[in-house]
Amino acid sequence: MYGDNAxxxxxxxxxxxxxxxxxxxxxxxxxxxxxxxxxxxIAIAGIDMLLMLVVLFSYDSAGAxxxxxxxxxxxxxxxxxxxxxxxxxxVLLYFLTSLLSLVAVVYSFxxxxxxxxxxxxxLLVLETGMLGVFVALDLSLFYVFFELTLIPMALLxxxxxxxxxxxxxxxxxxxxxxxxxxxLAAIVSVYVQASGRPGGATLNYVDLIQLAPNWSYGxxxxxxxxxxxxxxVKMPLFPFHTWLPDAHVDAPTAGSIILAGVLLKMGGYGFxxxxxxxxxxxxxxxxxxxxxxxxxxxLYGAYITLVQxxxxxxxxxxxxxxxxxxxxxxxxxxxxxxxxxxxxMVSHGLISGALFLGVGVIYERLHTREIARMGxxxxxMGVFTALFVVLSxxxxxxxxxxxxxxxxxxxxxAFRVQWWLAVPVYAYIIVSAAYxxxxxxxxxxxxxxxxxxxxxxxxxxxxxxxxxxxxxxxxLMGVWATPFLETMEPAVSALLDYLPVAPDxxxxxxx
Amino acid sequence: MPPVVYxxxxxxxxxxxxxxxxxxxxxxxxxxxxxxxRGAIYAAITLAGIGTALALAVAQSGSAPVSTFSGSWRSxxxxxxxxxxxxxxxxxxxxISDSWLRLHNVGQAxxxxxxxxxxxxxxxxxxxxxLMTLFVGIELxxxxxxxxxxxxxxxxxxxxxxxxYFLLGAFSSAILLYGxxxxxxxxxxxxxxxIGEFTANGGxxxxxxxxxxxxxIIAGLSFKVAAVPFHMWTPDAYQGAPTVVTxxxxxxxxxxxxxxxxxxxxxxFPGMYREWGIVLVVLSVLTMLLxxxxxxxQDDVKRMLAYSSVGHTGFMLVGxxxxxxxxxxxxxxxxxxxxxxxxxxxxxxGVLAWMENHGGGTTLDHMNGLFGRAPAAAGALSIxxxxxxxxxxxxxxxxxxxxxxxxxxxxxxxxxIVLVLLSALAAVFYLRVMFRMFMYxxxxxxxxxxxxxxxxxxxxxxxxxxxxxxxxxPVWEYAQRAAGA
Numbered sequence: 001m002y003g004d005n006a007x008x009x010x011x012x013x014x015x016x017x018x019x020x021x022x023x024x025x026x027x028x029x030x031x032x033x034x035x036x037x038x039x040x041x042i043a044i045a046g047i048d049m050l051l052m053l054v055v056l057f058s059y060d061s062a063g064a065x066x067x068x069x070x071x072x073x074x075x076x077x078x079x080x081x082x083x084x085x086x087x088x089x090x091v092l093l094y095f096l097t098s099l100l101s102l103v104a105v106v107y108s109f110x111x112x113x114x115x116x117x118x119x120x121x122x123l124l125v126l127e128t129g130m131l132g133v134f135v136a137l138d139l140s141l142f143y144v145f146f147e148l149t150l151i152p153m154a155l156l157x158x159x160x161x162x163x164x165x166x167x168x169x170x171x172x173x174x175x176x177x178x179x180x181x182x183x184l185a186a187i188v189s190v191y192v193q194a195s196g197r198p199g200g201a202t203l204n205y206v207d208l209i210q211l212a213p214n215w216s217y218g219x220x221x222x223x224x225x226x227x228x229x230x231x232x233v234k235m236p237l238f239p240f241h242t243w244l245p246d247a248h249v250d251a252p253t254a255g256s257i258i259l260a261g262v263l264l265k266m267g268g269y270g271f272x273x274x275x276x277x278x279x280x281x282x283x284x285x286x287x288x289x290x291x292x293x294x295x296x297x298x299l300y301g302a303y304i305t306l307v308q309x310x311x312x313x314x315x316x317x318x319x320x321x322x323x324x325x326x327x328x329x330x331x332x333x334x335x336x337x338x339x340x341x342x343x344x345m346v347s348h349g350l351i352s353g354a355l356f357l358g359v360g361v362i363y364e365r366l367h368t369r370e371i372a373r374m375g376x377x378x379x380x381m382g383v384f385t386a387l388f389v390v391l392s393x394x395x396x397x398x399x400x401x402x403x404x405x406x407x408x409x410x411x412x413x414a415f416r417v418q419w420w421l422a423v424p425v426y427a428y429i430i431v432s433a434a435y436x437x438x439x440x441x442x443x444x445x446x447x448x449x450x451x452x453x454x455x456x457x458x459x460x461x462x463x464x465x466x467x468x469x470x471x472x473x474x475x476l477m478g479v480w481a482t483p484f485l486e487t488m489e490p491a492v493s494a495l496l497d498y499l500p501v502a503p504d505x506x507x508x509x510x511x
Numbered sequence: 512m513p514p515v516v517y518x519x520x521x522x523x524x525x526x527x528x529x530x531x532x533x534x535x536x537x538x539x540x541x542x543x544x545x546x547x548x549r550g551a552i553y554a555a556i557t558l559a560g561i562g563t564a565l566a567l568a569v570a571q572s573g574s575a576p577v578s579t580f581s582g583s584w585r586s587x588x589x590x591x592x593x594x595x596x597x598x599x600x601x602x603x604x605x606x607i608s609d610s611w612l613r614l615h616n617v618g619q620a621x622x623x624x625x626x627x628x629x630x631x632x633x634x635x636x637x638x639x640x641x642l643m644t645l646f647v648g649i650e651l652x653x654x655x656x657x658x659x660x661x662x663x664x665x666x667x668x669x670x671x672x673x674x675x676y677f678l679l680g681a682f683s684s685a686i687l688l689y690g691x692x693x694x695x696x697x698x699x700x701x702x703x704x705x706i707g708e709f710t711a712n713g714g715x716x717x718x719x720x721x722x723x724x725x726x727x728i729i730a731g732l733s734f735k736v737a738a739v740p741f742h743m744w745t746p747d748a749y750q751g752a753p754t755v756v757t758x759x760x761x762x763x764x765x766x767x768x769x770x771x772x773x774x775x776x777x778x779x780f781p782g783m784y785r786e787w788g789i790v791l792v793v794l795s796v797l798t799m800l801l802x803x804x805x806x807x808x809q810d811d812v813k814r815m816l817a818y819s820s821v822g823h824t825g826f827m828l829v830g831x832x833x834x835x836x837x838x839x840x841x842x843x844x845x846x847x848x849x850x851x852x853x854x855x856x857x858x859x860x861g862v863l864a865w866m867e868n869h870g871g872g873t874t875l876d877h878m879n880g881l882f883g884r885a886p887a888a889a890g891a892l893s894i895x896x897x898x899x900x901x902x903x904x905x906x907x908x909x910x911x912x913x914x915x916x917x918x919x920x921x922x923x924x925x926x927x928i929v930l931v932l933l934s935a936l937a938a939v940f941y942l943r944v945m946f947r948m949f950m951y952x953x954x955x956x957x958x959x960x961x962x963x964x965x966x967x968x969x970x971x972x973x974x975x976x977x978x979x980x981x982x983x984x985p986v987w988e989y990a991q992r993a994a995g996a
Contacts, residue, residue, distance in 0.1 A: 078984050118882075118949075144903040151897075154942075158950040166946055173942055178935040181901075185931045188915040189924070222924075 002206050003066030003085045007058045010070045012084040015051045016131040023124035038109055041120035045105040052098040059091050064490035079201035083138040088491030089272050093265050094134040096349045100261040101127040103466045104254035122152035130262050139187050139203035156255040168250040175243040179233035186226025209277045220282035227275040234267030238297035241320045248316035253360030260319050261353035265345045268326040280499050287331040295424050297324030302431040311369045315355050322348045329410035332417045333501045338492045339485050340409025347402030351394045354470035358388045361463050365455045375447030380455040385444045387467045394474050396436040402477035521579035524586040527564040528631045534560025535627045542620030553619040554609045565598045582702050583641030588993040592846050593637035593770040597763050600853045601630045604759035606968030607861040610868050611755045629655035637770030642691045642701040653680050656760045660752040672751020679744040687731025693724035703779040711782040725787050736768035739798040742821045749817035758860030761820045766849040773842055791832035798825030803937045813873040815940055829930050830914045833921035840920050842994035844913035851910035855898030858972030862892040869957040878944050880953030889948040891973050896941040898976040901934050906979035
């Protein structure tokens with residue numbers, strides 16, 4: 001019931017905590033040994049990535065339930081556990097985290113030059129926090145990891161960022177912290193509610209989903225709203241998204257990669273892992289709220305992207321729309337919708353991570369992010385232009401790329417639930433094409449850059465390889481999505497079976 | 512002539528304060544006999560004395576509750592838990608005070624004497640089960656803290672703070688005493704348990720008068736724990752007092768004050784918990800709100816922490832306000848919070864004192880770039896602030912969780928949510944300090960005198976803040992036992 005560990009070694013613990021150990025290691029190195037610090041961080045992130053491949057290959061994608069489980073009692077008598085495990089919902093996001101962290105660490109090699117120790121330590125602590133979020137199966141542990149990501153990310157924005165970095169860092173921290181404190185109150189309620197059961201108090205996922213269907217509707221309602229804000233802020237779902245553009249614009253490139261690539265996914269994952277299972281009945285009844293907000297997010301996000309003049313802000317706002325698809329998919333409560341949502345999270349992680357890296361490439365050379373001051377980059381950096389255009393097309397959902405598969409699944413699911421729910425999505429398809437193509441034309445093809453007449457080519461390992469790799473993964477998911485979908489299928493089916501919905505029509509409540 | 516009956520006296524139950532009083536005498540005699548002693552001899556003697564008192568308290572913790580001195584003193588798990596809290600803050604206070612005393616060449620013997628006396632008072636407060644003993648304890652706790660506040664006698668602010676604290680403190684003692692006389696007059700006894708019997712059914716005909724007594728007592732003790740609207744002295748006294756003194760009294764007086772509140776409310780007036788519960792709910796909401804909101808606009812970190820400590824009083828009041836005879840968690844959560852608060856708050860003020868000793872200041876500008884200049888101090892201060900904020904892996908998180916849990920047990924979830932939202936608000940000003948330390952360029956230089964004892968004290972506070980954040984369950988279980996006693 002609690003899952004087992006076929007591998008026999010606590011691989012999840014190792015993968016999750018290795019970056020933390022790496023952070024300590026980095027902190028112990030002398031301050032002026034710049035290259036030693038950089039290489040240590042790269043080595044740690046690289047080893048972590050290799051171990052992640054072990055996880056991926058020892059994960060049995062046909063198996064339901066949790067695998068590679070590590071579990072022991074943490075606070076005796078209080079019923080709190082140290083409980084890690086992956087299932088089909090988590091495993092791809094877990095992998096994505098490690099991949100994008102490696103990209104971020106490698107990318108930073110020559111672009112970050114001051115306060116190196118703190119920089120790499122922050123990145124590595126952040127990695128541990130994010131990895132932990134995706135495998136923690138005890139609510140208390142989940143909360144610890146969820147909060148652990150806040151400080152390093154705020155530091156990354158505030159110390160190594162640009163512009164109004166302090167304002168943005170503070171805004172980022174406070175928005176998320178406020179949301180998660182409400183979640184904390186909800187967690188404590190769960191604990192009190194669960195402490196009446198025969199086996200004593202528990203916050204363990206497997207035990208809680210046994211209890212949750214029996215909870216009163218009023219309590220489930222509180223669960224829903226208690227968790228909703230924390231994850232909606234993180235997603236970010238309209239109207240809780242206002243921290244995102246600020247945080248992205250002022251974050252350093254590596255910070256943006258991680259923020260867009262992984263941190264936002266913690267919200268979508270939280271919906272699937274905690275909010276919905278803990279309020280099975282209420283979340284079906286209240287689904288109309290996130291559905292409506294997600295449609296607004298998709299349309300509003302798309303239209304507001306249209307008017308952005310800052311390249312980074314443009315991609316940030318397009319994330320709001322893309323993440324809207326995730327919420328839309330999740331709350332249709334259909335197999336296609338939820339699978340599409342998870343696929344959208346992974347795909348958006350790859351694509352937006354790569355796009356932010358691309359923005360970094362331009363910024364390092366032109367020292368501006370204003371679209372009006374760019375132009376004609378295609379003449380100066382041919383290969384890079386090709387890559388960036390491919391990624392832009394991926395972002396707008398071109399068939400053959402991962403976002404297309406995800407968005408089509410979500411749209412289909414939405415259509416089957418209520419046909420008119422899919423209508424705004426078609427508008428999105430047009431608008432998203434408009435802003436991405438408009439941006440590509442202005443930045444790469446029309447006119448000339450005003451400041452530079454030549455630009456140094458991409459650095460192979462820091463810029464070219466990650467961009468190519470991420471683009472290839474996106475293509476792979478676009479043309480051969482079956483293994484990815486199969487991996488998540490058992491877990492998603494289990495979740496939907498657990499909910500009081502018909503598997504075909506999903507959210508039945510809508511008129 | 513009737514035979515003289517001596518009350519049965521158990522000296523072991525008061526052995527902690529005996530040890531402290533003996534230490535006071537030794538310190539004073541030493542100052543008279545050898546006025547020119549140098550080094551940390553006074554600190555060492557004081558530490559030894561407090562350590563002995565702590566050991567004696569530990570020795571009592573296994574045995575059953577002892578009631579002695581005709582029922583005016585009780586040594587049970589509740590009093591022992593708070594005694595641990597108070598003595599821990601005493602030890603940490605001595606550790607962080609040593610270098611300040613020596614740098615400013617202030618009378619060490621006097622300082623430690625007064626500090627030890629206030630510890631005796633606090634232990635009396637938390638162990639008293641009789642109104643008279645309680646009042647004596649409160650005075651014995653308060654008068655030394657007035658003195659400590661004014662200990663930097665050449666500084667105007669220290670004098671001003673001490674004067675304000677003294678006048679308002681005396682005023683509040685009078686209100687408290689007035690409440691005590693009402694309670695005594697109505698019930699005919701000064702013994703808490705007797706009063707408890709009298710008010711068990713809501714006070715009967717004397718109900719309205721008892722309510723007046725309760726209101727007066729709550730008002731009087733609210734001064735001691737700095738609850739709104741009786742907090743006016745707090746910012747000035749906390750800012751004016753030498754920082755090491757602020758560190759000490761912000762945690763210990765609060766713990767003792769809450770001890771008195773818990774004893775009085777749950778032992779003398781348990782039958783009227785609905786009435787005083789409402790009063791405390793209102794006070795707690797006001798206190799949380801004012802403390803945390805006003806702290807945001809402060810430019811001086813010391814004053815900011817003073818307001819934040821008002822906010823923490825509000826959090827702790829929440830725990831007591833939701834007390835019902837069935838709610839085992841209410842008192843336990845207050846006790847745990849008091850213990851948690853010692854490490855985080857004393858540590859935070861301790862780092863400020865450390866900076867002052869290094870020639871720095873306590874304004875926000877002085878925090879700029881501290882991480883570059885003194886990474887250990889900045890790291891420690893961050894940990895303390897995160898602890899106060901209630902961040903995971905620090906003691907502040909379980910402390911807040913237990914309070915919320917207590918509110919849920921009592922069906923006061925909304926109060927728990929107010930607490931949680933105001934904690935999020937509190938993050939604003941704690942974060943601002945941290946941002947200054949990590950993200951700004953340094954502005955002021957720091958000298959570097961060696962402060963070995965201070966470092967020990969701060970390291971111990973860090974260990975307490977983080978250690979209890981992870982391994983909180985033994986303390987929590989002990990607090991629950993204390994609440995059940």
